[in-house]
Amino acid sequence: MRALIVNPLVLAVSAVLGVALCRALHLDPHLHELAIAAGICLAAVEAAVVPLLVYRGIMHAAQAALLATVAHLMIATMAAGGVIMTLHPPIAFLYWLFAFYAVTLVIVCVEAARVVRSATPPAGDKVTTATTTTH
Numbered sequence: 001m002r003a004l005i006v007n008p009l010v011l012a013v014s015a016v017l018g019v020a021l022c023r024a025l026h027l028d029p030h031l032h033e034l035a036i037a038a039g040i041c042l043a044a045v046e047a048a049v050v051p052l053l054v055y056r057g058i059m060h061a062a063q064a065a066l067l068a069t070v071a072h073l074m075i076a077t078m079a080a081g082g083v084i085m086t087l088h089p090p091i092a093f094l095y096w097l098f099a100f101y102a103v104t105l106v107i108v109c110v111e112a113a114r115v116v117r118s119a120t121p122p123a124g125d126k127v128t129t130a131t132t133t134t135h
Contacts, residue, residue: 003049003111007104011038011045014103018096030092037096040079045104048072052115061119065112072108076101 015038022029048071055064080097083089 003052003107004046007045007049007107008042010103010107011042011100014099018099028092030090030096033089033093034096036083036087036089037080037093037100040076040083040097041100041104043079044072044075044101045107047075048104048108049111052111055115061116065116068108068112069105072105076104 015034019029019031019034048068051059051064051067051071055061058064059067076097080094083093
């Protein structure tokens with residue numbers, strides 16, 4: 001799936017744009033915190049795409065999409081909590097994390113919508129269409 005390749009590229013582009021914006025505003029970009037936040041969001045988004053790749057025969061496409069978004073949220077939140085509890089980074093870490101989380105959430109949602117749109121109903125599901133009769 002193309003999302004596995006697009007994810008690191010989108011994160012890299014957003015990091016470069018963020019650093020460029022910080023430099024233009026004469027602010028410290030906090031590169032260490034940027035790297036930690038990018039790593040967390042990259043791991044979360046790559047893991048979140050897995051249900052969208054392997055859902056066929058296991059669950060419905062909509063369930064895989066929901067699982068992908070929930071996995072993305074939970075992995076990012078737990079990893080960020082672990083970093084905050086152990087490393088005590090400055091607030092810049094949360095700013096970078098929020099920016100990267102928002103960007104990667106868009107990727108997950110776009111891919112999930114694509115999977116749901118292109119999915120065919122599993123075997124055994126009866127798709128009913130509404131018919132109107134006039135008497």
